[in-house]
Amino acid sequence: MINTTRLLKKINNLPQDNTLYLLEKLPCGTGLFASNNNLLYIVPNDEHCKFTNIKTDFLRLETNIYVTAFNLSVSSFKNGYYNSVELKLSDLNDIESNISAFVNLCLAHATYMKGSEFVSFFDSLVSLFQLPKEQHYKNLVGLMGELLFIEYVHINYGLDISPYWHTNGSSSRLDFVCQFANFEVKTTSNDSLRFLIKHEQLFTNSEKTYLVAVVIEENNIGRTLKDIIIHLQGNSTFCNSLNFAINIEKEKRKISPTDINSKRFVLKKIHVYRANDINPFSIVPDNVEELSYKLDLLPYSNLSFESLFS
Numbered sequence: 499m500i501n502t503t504r505l506l507k508k509i510n511n512l513p514q515d516n517t518l519y520l521l522e523k524l525p526c527g528t529g530l531f532a533s534n535n536n537l538l539y540i541v542p543n544d545e546h547c548k549f550t551n552i553k554t555d556f557l558r559l560e561t562n563i564y565v566t567a568f569n570l571s572v573s574s575f576k577n578g579y580y581n582s583v584e585l586k587l588s589d590l591n592d593i594e595s596n597i598s599a600f601v602n603l604c605l606a607h608a609t610y611m612k613g614s615e616f617v618s619f620f621d622s623l624v625s626l627f628q629l630p631k632e633q634h635y636k637n638l639v640g641l642m643g644e645l646l647f648i649e650y651v652h653i654n655y656g657l658d659i660s661p662y663w664h665t666n667g668s669s670s671r672l673d674f675v676c677q678f679a680n681f682e683v684k685t686t687s688n689d690s691l692r693f694l695i696k697h698e699q700l701f702t703n704s705e706k707t708y709l710v711a712v713v714i715e716e717n718n719i720g721r722t723l724k725d726i727i728i729h730l731q732g733n734s735t736f737c738n739s740l741n742f743a744i745n746i747e748k749e750k751r752k753i754s755p756t757d758i759n760s761k762r763f764v765l766k767k768i769h770v771y772r773a774n775d776i777n778p779f780s781i782v783p784d785n786v787e788e789l790s791y792k793l794d795l796l797p798y799s800n801l802s803f804e805s806l807f808s
Contacts (some may be wrong), residue, residue: 544613548562716763
């Protein structure tokens with residue numbers, strides 16, 4: 499892991515003289531640089547991208563730019579054409595949080611994509627840094643439940659379902675879309691099994707759709723969201739894709755950074771229900787749209803996970 503505080507200190511101590519200064523070497527000939535108090539991620543232009551210059555509120559993309567080292571004998575990077583994305587630190591409110599998200603994704607891109615598909619990666623960053631900062635407790639609880647479900651399935655059944663999580667980003671209709679089943683995860687931090695249901699979301703094409711109910715408890719002997727993310731991303735056998743890293747950073751930005759590091763939870767139980775078995779409205783009139791309601795799952799029988807993952 500790259501120390502964000504140390505990185506920011508190095509950036510602030512460098513002169514503003516239009517020069518690129520190497521901060522950290524990353525895999526596959528990529529690296530993090532500083533220039534004029536901004537942070538840049540630079541990769542070799544092995545894809546032969548044509549020159550492009552795109553600016554957003556916080557980011558700037560430049561492709562096929564020629565970079566020259568002052569002293570080739572000591573430089574870690576050769577003269578040549580590179581692609582870069584620049585994060586403008588002066589325009590950010592929560593600088594350390596934003597640097598952490600940017601650095602984590604650049605490291606994931608360098609590791610998993612080896613610097614390729616750079617323009618697509620930039621598009622992912624744009625969507626990430628344009629997300630509103632909704633810091634709600636329910637977002638923390640919801641993300642905890644989804645990640646605990648990924649961990650639970652891997653520990654008990656040896657399956658990695660992280661590639662199927664939020665496959666369409668934040669606009670995904672269901673949380674997990676797998677070949678064998680689809681899962682919508684609902685999480686509660688109390689013992690109630692009453693959840694808000696969007697009828698069309700859960701019960702359209704519901705033959706292989708399942709509702710997963712995760713019950714957690716806030717407890718000072720439990721784990722923080724940061725603990726769980728470190729555990730998942732530190733494992734080389736699962737949760738090791740760029741898409742997973744992007745989704746993690748997107749969801750973290752909807753949660754208070756303080757809560758990520760301080761709120762502790764323990765997993766109490768996980769239940770799974772076949773959507774068709776819990777559908778309270780088998781027929782919805784044509785003139786009814788966007789039907790939402792709270793559904794109590796207590797009267798319904800849950801399934802065994804073994805029957806799904808065997």
